[in-house]
Amino acid sequence: MTGPILEIRNLTVQLPKGADRKFAVENVSLTVNPGEIVCVVGESGSGKSVSSHAVMGLLPKGQLTVAAGEILLEGENVLKASANRLRDLRGTRMSMIFQEPMTALNPVVTCGEQIDEVLRIHTDLGATERKEKVIAVMESVRLPDPIKMYDAYPHQLSGGQRQRIMIAQALVLDPALLIADEPTTALDVTTQAQILRLVAEMQERRGTGVLFITHDFGVVAEIAHRVVVMQKGHVVETGTATEVLTNPQHPYTQMLINAVPTLTPPQRDDRTGDVALETVKLCKVYGGGGFFQKKREVRAASDVEIRVRRGETLGIVGESGSGKSTVARCIARLIEPTSGGIVVGNMDIAKLPERQLRPHRKHCQIVFQDPYRSLNPRRSVGASIIEGPMNFGVSEADAIAKARDLMKLVGLSPDALDRYPHQFSGGQRQRICIARALAMEPEILIADEAVSALDVSVQAQVLDLLDDVRKRFDLAVLFITHDLRVAAQICDRIAVMQNGVVVEHGRTAEVFANPQHAYTRSLFEAAPGRNFQFARVA
Amino acid sequence: QGAANVLRVVMHSDLRIIDPIWTTAYIVRNHGYMIYDTLFALDSKGQVQPQMVDRYTVSDDKLTYTFVLRDGLMWHDNQPVTTADIIPSIRRWAARDPLGQTVMGFIASMDAKDPKTFEIKLKEPTGLLIFALGKPSSNVPFMMPKRVAETDPQTQITEFVGSGPFMFVRDEWKPGDRAVYAKFQGYRPRSEPASGLAGGKVAKVDRVEWRVITDQQQAINALQAGEIDLIEAPSHDLLPLLKSDRNVKLHNWNVLGNQYTLRFNHTTAPFNNPKIRQAALYALNQEDFLKATIGDPEYYKVCKAMFVCGSPLETLAGMEDKLESNFAKARQLLQEAGYAREPVVLLHSTDLQVLTNLAPVAKALFERAGFVVDMQSMDWQTVVARRVKRDPPTQGGWSAMLTSWVAADILNPVMAGFFNASGDRAAFGWPNDPEIEALRARFARAGSEAEQKQIAEAVQRRVAEAPTHVHLGQWYQPGAHRSNISGWLEAPAPVFWNIEKGRGA
Amino acid sequence: MTAPASSSPVAETAVPLPAKPTVWRKLLRSPNVIVGIAIVLVMVFIGLIAPLIATSDPTAINPGARNRVPMATSTMRMDDGTRATVTHYMGTDTLGRDVFSRVVYGARVSIFIGISVAILSVSIGLVIGMAAGYFRWLDSIIMRIMDGLMAIPAILLAIAVVSLSRAGLASVIIAIVVPEVPRVVRLVRSVVLSVREEPYVEAAVTAGTPTLKLIIRHILPNTVAPLIVQGTFICASAILVEAILSFLGIGIPPDVPTWGNIMAEGRQLFRIFPHNILYPGIFLALTVLAVNMLGDGLRDTLDPKMEKRG
Amino acid sequence: MISYILRRLAATVPVLFTVAVMVFLMLRLTPGDPAAIIAGDNATTQQILDIRTKLGLEQPILQQFFIWLGSILRGDLGESFFFRKTVFELISERIEPTLSLAFLTIVLAVVIAIPLGVLAAYRQGTWIDRIVMGFSVIGFSVPVFVIGYLLIYIFAIKLGWFPVQGYQRISGGVFPWFRSLVLPAFTLSVIYIALIARMTRTSVLEVLSEDYIRTARAKGQTEVKVLFQHALKNAAVPIVTVVGIGVALLIGGVVVTESVYSIPGLGRLTVDAVLARDFPVIQAIILAFSFVYVLINLIVDLSYTIFDPRIRY
Ligand SMILES: Nc1ncnc2c1ncn2[C@@H]1O[C@H](COP(=O)(O)OP(=O)(O)OP(=O)(O)O)[C@@H](O)[C@H]1O
């Protein structure tokens, strides 16, 4: 087979009535050649998934319909294929890996059986032959102890292992085309790196054509041969990876690439403000006790000692579950630490009961990850912003006046105070959350993954805003993230957490230049595209 | 067993208690007739006939009665029936039955002469002794083995050995589901043909099963579908369904019928005032009650005679102008009595088909006469509990309630419980009327029927002046059976000897 | 780096997203809601104007005209001696009462029971559920008691409660409310437990909002939608349970017309005079159906989970 | 797992204690007097008082409660006020019909409701969905006894396929047993079918939007297998939960159904006992039903582990 494996020609997919735009994708064309990895990038909602689902024939029935165009899989138009033919093609000629390895696997069926299912559907092999084949493919995706893992359920595996199961399932029948829809977004950087390596390796070994969907330019830099950039349902730019990443033509591509933070931290001065926050041997153990049932104990933070000065940004990095949020929530006293001290000003608030705690609440404010759930959907954003000050005796008029100022500060129109959260975009909501936090005139601002849910471009804006308000109000900022690029850009100092323990702690530039702890090193090595210099276009 | 020999019956209620001396419930009385026998029994003409007794003699001074038992009487455990069993049985019955208590007052001694012969000596003559021993309805003096009869009258018996034509199959008795009787092979019936409760009790089926079907309509459905053979008391409103069915026949087994009765509570206002009670007597009428509950005139009869129309003591005395819904007269009486609009707390039983519609009618009639009525609805069991409470009506007591009597139970002022006017010792309602009490005492001693009749008339006159209760008309409860069933006797109680089950539909 | 945030193009305008259709608009688009509301309103209206449309006093007995078939006429003797002729659109019952009038008046009681049971159980359950969900120490005590209540089958509990005191509207309502309360408590508690973990609630905590205010402002509103939905189902089942209690002979006193009562009294004559059970049955089933449809419709529109599915 | 079961069983103790206290108090405060009922229509006040004393009803309520509790703990449910039988005897002779009825109803309901619910979910928004949902709403709206009467009228009286009433013991043959239970079970299952079908639809719908369903389709799996192998098993937990919770509904329905069909089961016994104020029987039955209910829901919770390997106790 010499022609392209996949050719999408002028694909147009119609959205149902009442959606935000008429077409999910319009006039999309792209090609995947054998042995090629084509990355599709673009902001959320740009139509990446819809295109790939159209190829698989998995568009939700009755909601999304292909209005025009054709999709040729090895020359065969899958849009015209019968339902049976389509079923035959799936799993044999084309297969797909999805973003969330947990939800993409059936939780109540063992991993082995899920791979086996593909064989059962498409081959006449006997049980033992099938099992051999499954074990072989599990081995080939480097799953440890495949025989044991055959009988394991998805929840008994780590995220990376689950994703390997997905890949094994996709590759077991050697399809010509592999579609990967953000297969690593939900994974840790370290695991992500392994999976990316695996995909590249498999593709090389089997000569599969890969359509790889992502929003992460680091990933693109790491594996792509060619890149397709999408915006609002249109393909705005295509080219080889190097071309697009180093010399983007379309303003949108340029904007996206500009927004990618670099892994090289800028030079920063040491902050010399007063110590605003200090934790002393902070420990938090979840669970335990329980009257009629025993709960499992989780030691989420142990002996954490951090210190933040006014005007300083301390980053806490570490992979998922390392205890970053736990530390943040203890400091904000949303939960009570199991032991240890939290000194804010010169007061230890670690064990204060709720009633006595209330006066201290204003010193420390928090901005959460999920911009969609951080604001009460039933209250106007104005009401959310003035709630705090009014709790501390500020008159309504004063609080509103201040809220208007803050809205301007975070780059929103003061008139928007009367609106409700759903009328704002994610980035705008995150700004509102920052305004709400600032309304309390805090000394400490905790940002728990405050930009992780945002698109790169929006993310850059919010980061700028955070840095801006830090300067303006001389805030001590505790910035929690799993994204090293982001941490490099904004933090003065960095604490690296692993399994509830701070393993390394120092100035950002020093930690990045010369990581001491093995875990820190592995973290850095895993950052995708770390050696790639993205173009900066003014 | 051939299916043809099992008689499947739906009775009016579920058999839960099995001591017919201990309770007056009719279902238990019916159970008694299945497994026990009586010394005397009422025949279809209302005459008392010997049953277990072969013959008896009365001394000339009418003070000594000598009874001789029939040959071949056997208990279900195959022991012979002797006079040693009889005397404790009479005593236990007399300890609980009001008529029995009255009669016991006359008795000087009871002695067994030999296993077959016993003697009762009276202190003074009474016409009631034989009548009482043949009392047809609750409590019936059923004869039980000595060891059973010696049970404390306040305690229920635990053994079910009788000498009647059927035996109780205890293992198959499932309250709420069924009670089962098997033919007693050792029973020797009298040679006379069966008549009423008297005569030869010949069991002509092997088994009688009393099935519980609480839903009236379902019982009828089941009868029509042939799942059961006989219904003791089908709902009157549903009779048209049965009349039109060729496979089913209706049978009026209780010719004397029943009488609806309204009982006053004499201890609290307003009915502690005889004039107000009399106002009620004027305000009510029988037709409305009968129409509302029975509906079909074929099955009811307006009858102002308190001791039942068709009985020897039937009379109109005192009642001529009453029970005509003369509201004007009622209002006038209320005014004279100074009725202070105390509410009449009327107990309404909602779960017994034959009683449900009575209270609403009473309420409507009372209200039109100017009474204030507070009708309180409850299930029959609550009524039963409530009516013995002597608290003021507003605190859980009552003023009036409605019930029904089997005519055979109220044939004279001594046996009919509601005429007992001895105050606290009287039945619920507690009338206190020395005049009535005196008349009742005279009645008990009355030697001749003429004298009895004259006293009964006087009682009725007195009651018309100061009512103890109001009789609201007579009604008849036909039974229904598949057309292959024959031989259902006419008697005050439903009995299952003599009934034959033919083959086929 | 991009230009300073304050001049960024996305930041200026406030409404980039299309306005969500309001809840009301969505409700009015749901056929379930429209049909449900329409029928319920008609029933309520019938109940309200019962005195105007009833052809006779629903409690007036007339032994002479019992068990009449629909459309039969009867004459009634009045106190003043005159006679009035009535047409019985739905026939009469065993006491000669006009079934049509009883059904019409019955709407009042039946709907009253439905609504009051719904309101009572929802409000009692709300208070208890809030307390259980928010105050950890109370939780296990309350939930144990609720478990106990839940463990008694509702009808049995109702039977027991009704036999507690003399049958009457109040005891029937109590009887139906008691078993419903634990269900509401559980619902409210689960909502509270999940909502109190929401970031915006935590944000309010860090803003120093006092507990009571926190509950009322941020937690309570989240329970409204599920409670309205639950409330409709409680309302529907209350109307039904009343009928069943009447059927078992332990409901509202029979002289008060309710649909359950009329059916219960008429059930023995189902084969001969089906009208006694048919007409109230139609009204009852229609109302319960409508309330259930309303509940379904409300749930489809108010429950964000259902919304996601679209 | 074992320790979980033990802990759950231990947790039923306070629940049942609460039930016991509530039931006991409720009954003793009722106006009905079992003594008066036992004594019969013509009894005198003194006779009734004697019976009350004999039954122990004249003691202080608290004392009565502890006596009762004590005997319950010894495994003695007491003796009926009315029948010369122990409550245990009564319950055990009534349990077969009720168990049979409940069993058949559950089987019938599950067999009918689950495919209906899956179908409705799969064809969401189509007329099939509307019919199934319409039926389920109607199932909730028509009183059980009306359904019962209608079924009797059509299938027993008009068509004569089934007996009008009554129960045949299973010892008398499986066929008569089954035949006698078809109508009651169907009557009782209507509301249950409605409940389960509805829940099946909802949870299957929820599951159908999950990623792994998409994965299964991406493998080329057929729709039927996607529905019944992937979707249904994942939707099972809420479905069995509702099957368990629905048992409460079932118990309520049993009371009415047994009344309509004259089935001598626990439901009838309950009504009879309540109407007769047979306290020991009522207490025991409510306690027993509550225990069964709690137990069934424990079994349901345990069954989760079969459907969902993530759940471990
Ligand atoms: N089932 C659906 N019904 C209605 N609209 C849909 C549906 N699926 C997708 N869309 C719309 O189609 C557009 C493209 O969505 P798509 O999922 O392809 O975005 P994406 O590029 O994959 O975004 P992300 O990075 O967030 O996954 C969006 O506007 C989305 O709202």
Ligand SMILES: Nc1ncnc2c1ncn2[C@@H]1O[C@H](COP(=O)(O)OP(=O)(O)OP(=O)(O)O)[C@@H](O)[C@H]1O
């Ligand atoms: N409420 C809780 N109860 C029990 N365990 C918890 C709870 N919250 C968090 N944990 C556990 O504590 C550990 C640390 O969790 P934490 O949320 O602090 O991690 P994190 O570093 O913020 O991770 P992520 O990057 O995913 O947000 C994890 O193992 C988590 O499972």
Ligand SMILES: [Mg+2]
């Ligand atoms: Mg996507």
Ligand SMILES: [Mg+2]
């Ligand atoms: Mg976190």
Ligand code: NI
């Ligand atoms: Ni990311």
